[in-house]
Structure formats: C-alpha cells, structure tokens
C-alpha cells in the first residue's frame with residue numbers, strides 16, 4: 433500500500449522538538465516517571481522491580497486489560513486488545529475494510545482515520561461540521577449509501593473539541609445497526625468532558641458491531657508510554673484485530689504495560705490533574721479571545737484539550753503559523769495540515785506552559801497589528 437504523508441504528524445516532526453513554545457499540543461501535561469512510580473501500589477511496584485524484559489502477551493497484560501475493562505460497562509478483558517493508539521487505527525481500517533468499500537468519516541480530522549481507508553482504495557465521504565463547527569447527524573445520514581461499510585466518528589473531536597448529544601449518538605448506532613454498518617469510534621479524548629453530563633457512552637458499550645479506540649496519551653498525560661486499546665464485543669472482529677497485530681508490533685512494550693497498570697489504578701487522579709490544567713488555561717484563553725475578537729472566532733468546546741477557532745486574517749493560516757514559529761518559536765497548527773479549506777488554527781490547552789506562552793503570543797499579535 434502506498435500511503436500519503438500524514439500532514440499533521442510531519443508538521444509536528446518538523447517543529448515539536450525545535451520550537452521552544454508549543455501552543456498546539458493535543459496531549460495533556462506529560463506525567464513524570466517519578467510521579468507515576470510514587471503513585472504505584474505495592475503490587476505494581478513489585479511488578480516493576482521484578483520486570484523481565486521479555487516478549488509480552490500479544491493481547492496485552494491481563495492486569496492492564498482488567499484495569500481497562502473497569503472503565504466500561506459490559507466490556508470484559510477478553511474484549512480488549514492493547515496496542516499503540518495509532519496502530520489501533522491502522523489495524524482496524526485494514527481489518528474492517530476491503531478495496532471498494534465506502535466509509536463516512538468525521539472531517540476535518542486525524543488523518544489516519546480516513547487516509548488508511550483511502551489508500552486501500554476505499555471511497556471516503558466526509559462528514560463536515562456546519563458553520564459553527566458543529567456536527568449535525570442528518571448530514572451524516574445523507575452520506576450513507578448501500579456500499580457504506582463503516583462509519584468513523586471521533587468525539588470529543590480532534591481538532592474542534594466538538595461533541596454530539598447522547599441521543600444523536602444513539603441515532604447513529606440505530607441507523608448503523610439497521611443497515612449493518614460497523615462503527616469505529618475514536619475516543620482518545622473521552623473522560624475530558626468539562627461537565628460529566630456531556631460524556632457519551634462508549635460505542636463498544638452501545639453497539640455489538642462497534643469498535644472503540646482509547647488510550648493513555650491524552651486524558652492521562654502519558655503519550656510516551658504508547659499504550660492504547662481497541663474494545664469490541666464482536667468476537668470475529670476482535671480475533672482479526674489480534675491476528676493483524678502480529679504484523680505490526682506483535683506485543684506491547686513490557687515496561688509501558690506495567691506503567692499503564694499503575695496509571696489506570698490512579699486514573700481519577702491523573703484525569704483530574706489534566707482537567708485542572710485545562711480549566712485554568714481555558715480561563716486565560718477566553719479572556720485572551722475576548723480581547724482578540726477582531727480576528728479570532730473563539731468558542732470554548734465542551735471537552736478535550738484542543739480547539740480550532742477560525743481566524744480572520746489576510747494571509748493563509750499556514751503562512752501565519754510559519755511566521756509565528758520562525759519569528760517567536762511559538763508553534764500553532766494551521767488548518768492546511770487538516771486539508772481543511774476554512775482558515776483556522778489549532779490551540780492546545782492541556783499543558784502547564786500555556787500561561788507563559790499566551791502573553792508572548794499576544795505581544796506578537798499586537799506588534800503585527802492584527
């Protein structure tokens with residue numbers, strides 16, 4: 433398979449480790465290894481201290497899967513496959529789709545969610561948000577055809593932070609069930625709802641032919657562990673996913689799995705820490721956005737660590753971001769990396785550095801006269 437470059441990841445590869453000020457990261461403040469070890473219970477410390485760096489169980493460490501299963505209703509550790517989140521997308525798209533199939537996917541979005549399908553000669557229809565960057569399920573239903581094999585959704589959404597209502601999600605599942613369509617749900621930012629009432633059930637809980645993706649990278653501030661999982665109650669799909677993993681990583685990293693168990697035994701603490709940082713940062717961004725409303729169309733999302741406001745400026749979003757990183761070392765993501773035609777930039781507000789970076793960004797904006 434020939435696959436197109438992943439534009440967002442190429443942009444990060446260029447700037448993430450050279451630009452000193454990251455204002456677009458989607459992960460929450462990364463946890464220090466020492467902090468995680470300090471949270472570990474006696475059993476986990478014993479696992480850590482006696483860890484043999486051997487191959488691990490391909491499906492994932494049973495204790496890790498047990499902790500993951502506690503996060504869902506009606507999901508057992510047999511319904512889970514531990515892998516790298518991005519690997520989960522690649523595996524699922526290869527397992528669920530064949531050349532010629534039609535899929536509908538939220539757009540703009542994390543590129544692999546539709547690119548793997550497109551590169552495997554599937555036809556992709558984009559479920560686009562309306563004017564206020566809100567997703568309307570009727571627009572999704574209008575895109576379904578007799579050949580639609582898969583609906584791919586991602587809520588809380590990257591990049592807009594958008595959500596849909598529980599009843600809209602139920603309508604999607606009902607429609608998919610009636611038409612025998614599988615649903616792949618990227619839930620990487622789940623549990624970061626600012627109001628718990630807005631939290632959606634996981635698709636793997638609602639739908640017997642649903643596959644949910646989640647992981648430790650965003651909500652729990654542990655992207656360096658490279659630990660995620662796919663959850664599905666469909667045994668046939670689960671078996672095919674497990675078999676596919678033999679061609680990617682075979683099994684997960686032994687140290688990461690043990691650190692993952694420690695993390696999930698402290699999941700509320702880690703999540704609350706991320707949410708605390710997000711809340712503090714959002715207050716600063718909202719005040720900033722109110723002062724900058726002449727060019728910035730800010731709307732606070734309901735969940736997650738990112739937003740995608742429109743910008744009313746003369747130059748392209750790509751030129752704006754290139755100049756900003758070149759002159760001030762501040763990294764923002766332009767809408768071009770999402771192949772999105774509206775001029776937007778992605779802000780990330782899950783990191784502790786935002787209170788330092790935002791005033792520098794504002795000084796730059798003032799100096800440029802936006």
Ligand SMILES: Cc1ncc(COP(=O)(O)O)c(C=O)c1O
Pocket residue numbers: 458516517518519542586590618620647649655658660
């Ligand atoms: C929506 C979405 N899905 C999947 C991933 C992949 O996660 P990871 O980088 O941990 O593999 C990301 C990462 O940015 C994401 O934003």
